[in-house]
Amino acid sequence: MDVVIASDRATFHVPFTSLALTPEACSSHTFPRIMGNSMANEMLLFNRKLSAEEALSKGFVSQVLAHDTLESETTSRLSELACLPSSALQYSKALIRGEVEKTSLRELNRRETSRLQERWVADEVYKIAAKFLSRRKK
Numbered sequence: 035m036d037v038v039i040a041s042d043r044a045t046f047h048v049p050f051t052s053l054a055l056t057p058e059a060c061s062s063h064t065f066p067r068i069m070g071n072s073m074a075n076e077m078l079l080f081n082r083k084l085s086a087e088e089a090l091s092k093g094f095v096s097q098v099l100a101h102d103t104l105e106s107e108t109t110s111r112l113s114e115l116a117c118l119p120s121s122a123l124q125y126s127k128a129l130i131r132g133e134v135e136k137t138s139l140r141e142l143n144r145r146e147t148s149r150l151q152e153r154w155v156a157d158e159v160y161k162i163a164a165k166f167l168s169r170r171k172k
Contacts, residue, residue: 036127038095039111040086041104046094047083053166054158056149060139068093 050057057065057078065074069092076082089095099107153159 037097039097039099039104039108040089040095041101042086042098043101044086044089044095044098045083046077046086046089047081048077049081051079052081052162054156054162055153056146058146058150060142060146062146063139063142 048057048061056062061078065078068074073082073092077084084092084094086095086098090098
């Protein structure tokens, strides 16, 4: 994402390990890049949940807004951003996110997806999913 704005009530959680799964959507690369290896490992490996303020302090989000004003403030901000010259934005984004990085991320996404496909058919995943679903029925 170019900019991430979160409600002060938001939490961020990727429970891959507790579901016997592995990281996806390039998170094995982007999380450490954004917030450092230690915090990324806590989230990706050990199921750490971040509050909005923690996410802000780690650079995972760029701004935290009061829940009650989130929609109106983001709408106003988007209106301002929509007035920026689109060609300058496109060229700047291309420089910031070069083709080499895009190629690397596409390859990483293929590897993560392949690993996830292996995990989805693992007995361990089925057992955890069945346990989760049985708790939801109660």
